[in-house]
Amino acid sequence: MTLAKIEPLFQAKLNQLQQQGVRKGDEKIVTGVLPPSDGFGPRYRLHGYEDRAFLRMNSNSYLGLARHPAVIEAETRAAEEFGAGPGAVRFISGTYAPHIELERRLAAFHGREAAMLFSAAYATMVGVLPQLISEQTLVVSDALNHNCIINAIRLAHSAGKAIYKHSTIGELETILSTNRDRFQRVCVVTDGIFSMRGDHAPLAELDACCEQHQGDYPEGIVTIVDDSHGIGAFGATGRGTEEVTGTRADVLIGTLGKAFGVNGGYVVASTATIAYLRETAPLYIYSNPITPAEAAAALAALDVLESPEGLRLLEQLRHFSRKLRTGLQQLGFETLDGEHPIVPIFIRDTAQTAALVTHLLDHNILATGLNYPVVPQGDQEIRLQVSAEHTEKDLDYLLEVLRCFNS
Numbered sequence: 001m002t003l004a005k006i007e008p009l010f011q012a013k014l015n016q017l018q019q020q021g022v023r024k025g026d027e028k029i030v031t032g033v034l035p036p037s038d039g040f041g042p043r044y045r046l047h048g049y050e051d052r053a054f055l056r057m058n059s060n061s062y063l064g065l066a067r068h069p070a071v072i073e074a075e076t077r078a079a080e081e082f083g084a085g086p087g088a089v090r091f092i093s094g095t096y097a098p099h100i101e102l103e104r105r106l107a108a109f110h111g112r113e114a115a116m117l118f119s120a121a122y123a124t125m126v127g128v129l130p131q132l133i134s135e136q137t138l139v140v141s142d143a144l145n146h147n148c149i150i151n152a153i154r155l156a157h158s159a160g161k162a163i164y165k166h167s168t169i170g171e172l173e174t175i176l177s178t179n180r181d182r183f184q185r186v187c188v189v190t191d192g193i194f195s196m197r198g199d200h201a202p203l204a205e206l207d208a209c210c211e212q213h214q215g216d217y218p219e220g221i222v223t224i225v226d227d228s229h230g231i232g233a234f235g236a237t238g239r240g241t242e243e244v245t246g247t248r249a250d251v252l253i254g255t256l257g258k259a260f261g262v263n264g265g266y267v268v269a270s271t272a273t274i275a276y277l278r279e280t281a282p283l284y285i286y287s288n289p290i291t292p293a294e295a296a297a298a299l300a301a302l303d304v305l306e307s308p309e310g311l312r313l314l315e316q317l318r319h320f321s322r323k324l325r326t327g328l329q330q331l332g333f334e335t336l337d338g339e340h341p342i343v344p345i346f347i348r349d350t351a352q353t354a355a356l357v358t359h360l361l362d363h364n365i366l367a368t369g370l371n372y373p374v375v376p377q378g379d380q381e382i383r384l385q386v387s388a389e390h391t392e393k394d395l396d397y398l399l400e401v402l403r404c405f406n407s
Helices: 007-020 069-082 090-094 097-109 121-132 147-155 169-178 203-212 241-245 271-280 292-305 308-330 350-362 392-406
Strands: 030-034 043-046 114-118 137-142 160-164 185-191 221-226 251-255 265-269 342-346 368-370 381-385
Touching: 069 292, 097 114, 097 265, 097 292, 114 121, 114 271, 121 147, 121 185, 121 221, 121 251, 121 265, 121 271, 137 147, 137 169, 147 185, 160 169, 169 203, 185 203, 203 221, 203 241, 265 271, 292 308, 308 342, 308 392, 350 368, 350 381, 350 392
Parallel strands: 137 160, 137 185, 185 221, 221 251
Antiparallel strands: 030 043, 114 265, 251 265, 342 381, 368 381
16 A cells, blocks of 8 residues: 555645745754753753754743752652553553552642543543533633644534633623523633643633533533643642632643653542543543653652742742743833743744744744744744743843844
């Protein structure tokens, strides 16, 4: 069997992406990491740029825990004890002591009864959401929700779908009011932190709106929040958008691959809900879990987050995020207010976005440009991501490079 007949179609699609300015192209390959020196944070070596070292402003490692000695030591120790991989799915013989302890700790961290690990946060959403949606369910989604939510909704066999304008609770209210006689259940799903912009969902208003209409649907309204970019990076103690807004979703999804600096995803909810998901979520049942060593590393990361060191890292992250936003505004760049370490620069033009990414790369700074259709037309941007590993001198250098582009 050959792919020769359809490969021209693949190439045509690649050409189309290139013409639209959204083709990702070759991946940049990290070949080494240089430790902090002279008041600057870590620098990264890239394949093909051997004589240069780059400031990374596009990493999800918000607290720098991927390189924390305690996290590395915990993973090494567990790999030596349990091996490099789990060797089976969870329900056969792939459940190890670090998996169970991590689930217990994550549930306690979020004030929930139970937790359940997946191989990634994307797999968590795709594995969980369709199991909460029946054939009599209306699914309601924020217009700027992450791709994992969009695809999870597509996989579900819902009775109806509705989208409300980004963070516009008035539109959610209209949807819930006008559909009360048509569906048995409603699932309202949203990101906590919106990954392209760094703003957060108005969960208090969303929760109040859903509570007002609970009685309109025989099986109620279930709220599902994916706070992968919020947990560990947002809120006084790193408990994310729920902490900042003073609310709690029915089902909360998080990741171990961003602020925790490891790998994997998880869901926390009631004991009954987690027990149901263990029996029904295919990406849990038929897919290997994270390794025991990764679970041990995540436990070590959680130890750091819940310690005085973690509080210091969170405060440092907030300080650097404020510094960058203020500096951008003083230079005349358009950004969004807030304290989350995702700091967008709205360029609103595809060619100019690409030009700024190139300018930053030329000055040894890695940053991500986001163009349509990844973001809505007219919202083209550079997404900068602050880390507690950065330093004052790192941000001063970044702002100076941006000043040169804007002058």
